[in-house]
Amino acid sequence: GAGVSQSPRYKVAKRGQDVALRCDPISGHVSLFWYQQALGQGPEFLTYFQNEAQLDKSGLPSDRFFAERPEGSVSTLKIQRTQQEDSAVYLCASSPTRQGAYSGANVLTFGAGSRLTVL
Amino acid sequence: AQSVTQLGSHVSVSEGALVLLRCNYSSSVPPYLFWYVQYPNQGLQLLLKYTSAATLVKGINGFEAEFKKSETSFHLTKPSAHMSDAAEYFCAVFRNSGGYQKVTFGTGTKLQVIP
Numbered sequence: 001g002a003g004v005s006q007s008p009r010y011k012v013a014k015r016g017q018d019v020a021l022r023c024d025p026i027s028g029h030v031s032l033f034w035y036q037q038a039l040g041q042g043p044e045f046l047t048y049f050q051n052e053a054q055l056d057k058s059g060l061p062s063d064r065f066f067a068e069r070p071e072g073s074v075s076t077l078k079i080q081r082t083q084q085e086d087s088a089v090y091l092c093a094s095s096p097t098r099q100g101a102y103s104g105a106n107v108l109t110f111g112a113g114s115r116l117t118v119l
Numbered sequence: 120a121q122s123v124t125q126l127g128s129h130v131s132v133s134e135g136a137l138v139l140l141r142c143n144y145s146s147s148v149p150p151y152l153f154w155y156v157q158y159p160n161q162g163l164q165l166l167l168k169y170t171s172a173a174t175l176v177k178g179i180n181g182f183e184a185e186f187k188k189s190e191t192s193f194h195l196t197k198p199s200a201h202m203s204d205a206a207e208y209f210c211a212v213f214r215n216s217g218g219y220q221k222v223t224f225g226t227g228t229k230l231q232v233i234p
Contacts, residue, residue, distance in 0.1 A: 042225050
């Protein structure tokens with residue numbers, strides 16, 4: 001597609017529910033990132049995929065958070081047993097090449113985000 | 120580790136006045152630096168990027184930023200603010216981590232433009 005598409009745009013969950021957030025990156029983009037943006041804060045890194053391989057998941061806050069990209073295109077971020085502190089906007093971004101250490105400043109294209117509110 | 124610090128979480132300017140949003144970076148080597156803008160309920164949009172080709176970088180919507188190594192700064196400016204510039208602005212740096220480049224964002228500066 002023309003841009004990075006995320007769904008749902010808004011999700012309200014009761015505490016303890018599981019949620020799944022979807023990201024459709026730009027077609028052919030190799031790299032995919034998930035970020036969490038709490039209210040009034042900058043985006044914080046969650047995880048990075050290069051094609052289907054999850055190369056870095058160091059930013060996932062707990063083992064309740066799980067991300068996958070099985071075919072190297074669409075990615076899903078799953079949060080199990082949601083807590084109130086999980087309320088945030090979850091941003092997905094993609095870039096056309098791998099984010100190698102010396103690959104230069106590849107620009108990330110961001111989706112509009114999925115706003116999760118946990119009651 | 121490479122990071123960025125944005126001074127001032129809120130900045131107010133009058134329409135037509137100079138916009139100056141401050142960003143300082145922490146890096147032992149010349150970094151790749153970015154400014155992104157986020158309009159309400161939208162994703163992040165790239166304004167401009169510094170990749171060492173030129174110290175003065177021009178971006179979209181009349182914004183520009185100057186890389187000053189001596190001050191470790193990458194401040195964002197615009198000569199004349201428009202109402203449509205009201206948004207949140209994020210400075211960001213690419214950081215090498217585990218063999219790949221990870222983008223680290225500052226905490227953001229919300230720009231208010233007063234008519």
